[in-house]
Amino acid sequence: MHIVIMGCGRVGSALAQTLEQQGHTVAVIDQDPTAFRRLGPGFGGRRVTGVGFDQDTLREAGIEEAGAFAAVSSGDNSNIISARVAREMFGVENVAARIYDPRRAEVYQRLGIPTVATVRWTADQMLRRLLPSGAEPLWRDPTGGVQLAEVHTSNAWVGHKISRLQEETGVRVAFLTRLGEAILPTSQTVLQEGDLVHVMMRADEVDKVEAAFAKGPEEEGGH
Secondary structure: EEEEEEEEOHHHHHHHHHHHHHOOOOEEOOOOHHHHHHHHOOOOEOOOOOOOOHHHHHOOHHHHHOEEEEEEEOHHHHHHHHHHHHHHOOOOOOOEEEEHHHHHHHHHHOOOOOEEHHHHHHHHHHHHHHOOOOOOOEEEEOHHHHEEEEEEEHHHHHEEEEEHHHHHHOOEEEEEEEEEEEEOOOOEOOOOOEEEEEEEEEEEHHHHHHHHEEEEEEEOOOO
C-alpha cells in the first residue's frame, strides 16, 4: 500500500520508518525541509516540502494512489483540514488525524473522522495505572452507550476461565495484556496472575462490572 504522512516530527518519522519496514511505500510531507533528517539515511520514500492540505502537495506525495493518510503535524487545524481533503477530495479510504484538544477530537470522531487524541490518550494511560478502578475508557462508540475499558480484576479470578468471567459479569472480554503482549482469548483461556483484562461493556453498567471483577467468582452452586 502507498501511505502519505503529513508531519515529520517524532511520531511521523517513526510511523514512516515502521511502515516502510513492513513493505509499504511512504511519502512524508512537512513544511520544514530540515525535519526530514529525522527519517535517517536509510529511508527510501518520498520527502515532500509543503503543507498537507494543499492539493498539489498531496498529489506530489502520491495521494491519488494512496490507500491511507495520516495527519500527525503539531497543528490540530492543519491535521483535520488535511484529513478531510484526503478523504473528501481524493477518496482515501483509511484516514486518521492526531488531535491535541480532546474536546475537538470527540467532535471530529462523531463526524466520522478517526482521531487520536494524544493528550487524552496519555492521560488515560496514566490514570489506568494510578487508579485501576473507574478510569476513563480506552474507546467509546459515538453514541456513548458502549465502551472498551481495562477493568481491575481481583486475584480471586486467577485460574478461572474467561467464559466464566463473561457469564458472571455480563461483559465481553475483548483482549488480555499478558507479560506486555496483547492476546485474543478464547472461552477456554484461563486468567493468569498479572493479566490486564480489557472488556466491552455498556457505559451504564461500569460500576456493576467493576464490583463483580473486584469481588471474584460466585461460590460454586451459589446464586
